[in-house]
Amino acid sequence: MLHAPTVWVVDDDADDQYFIERAFKQLLPSITIKQLTDGDEVIPCLQEAAVLPRLILLDLNMMRQNGHETLAELRRIPAYRRLPIVVFTTSQAEADKQKSLALGANGFLTKPPTLQGILQLLSELISVWNLN
Numbered sequence: 232m233l234h235a236p237t238v239w240v241v242d243d244d245a246d247d248q249y250f251i252e253r254a255f256k257q258l259l260p261s262i263t264i265k266q267l268t269d270g271d272e273v274i275p276c277l278q279e280a281a282v283l284p285r286l287i288l289l290d291l292n293m294m295r296q297n298g299h300e301t302l303a304e305l306r307r308i309p310a311y312r313r314l315p316i317v318v319f320t321t322s323q324a325e326a327d328k329q330k331s332l333a334l335g336a337n338g339f340l341t342k343p344p345t346l347q348g349i350l351q352l353l354s355e356l357i358s359v360w361n362l363n
Contacts, residue, residue, distance in 0.1 A: 236362040237263040237282065241273055241301065242290040242319070247342065251288065251319075254349045259363055269293045270301030277311060286360045288319040289336070291327060299330055306335035315360055 236259070240251050252264045265284065267273060270293050277283065291298035298318055305311045317338040318331040328339040343349050357363055 235261045235263050236285045237265060238362065239265045239267060239273070239276075239284040239287045240319075241267045241270060241287060241293070241298070243268045243293045244290070247290070250346055250349055251353070254346060254353045255357075258350065258354055259357055262362065270296035270298060270304075273301055274304060274308070274311075277314075283314060285315065285362055286356065287314060287316045288356075289316055291318060291320040291322055291331070299334060302331065302334045302336055317356065 238255060240248055242248050242251070248266045248268075252266065255262050255264055265276070267276060270289070273287070289298045289301060293301075296304075298320065302316060302318070305314065305316065312335070315337050316335070317340060318327075318336045319340050319342060320327065321342050322328075323341050331339045340352055343352060
């Protein structure tokens with residue numbers, strides 16, 4: 232049985248989660264979105280998942296465990312080293328981008344301020360990561 236593609240959104244901002252899910256569902260209605268509110272939830276959820284996500288969108292700025300810490304932890308575990316992880320953050324800092332890529336992120340994107348901008352970026356992610 233084929234599963235609909237699943238994307239995990241790890242972000243503690245409820246508005247961002249809402250707009251990201253809304254945009255994904257508009258672009259690809261069959262997609263499944265799993266929302267996590269902090270980095271420390273990712274590994275326990277992965278360990279319990281029947282099917283691994285096709286893509287993880289990871290925010291950097293979260294309260295308990297930030298995106299860089301989460302990314303480093305994920306890349307230390309052999310079973311999760313190849314999981315596609317794109318940092319999706321408000322940061323535009325080159326240092327954040329370089330650190331994310333050095334830790335093993337597959338991409339670094341700055342969140343657009345509009346739903347139209349989010350739609351455009353997510354459309355590109357759907358294509359690049361063959362989510363449709």
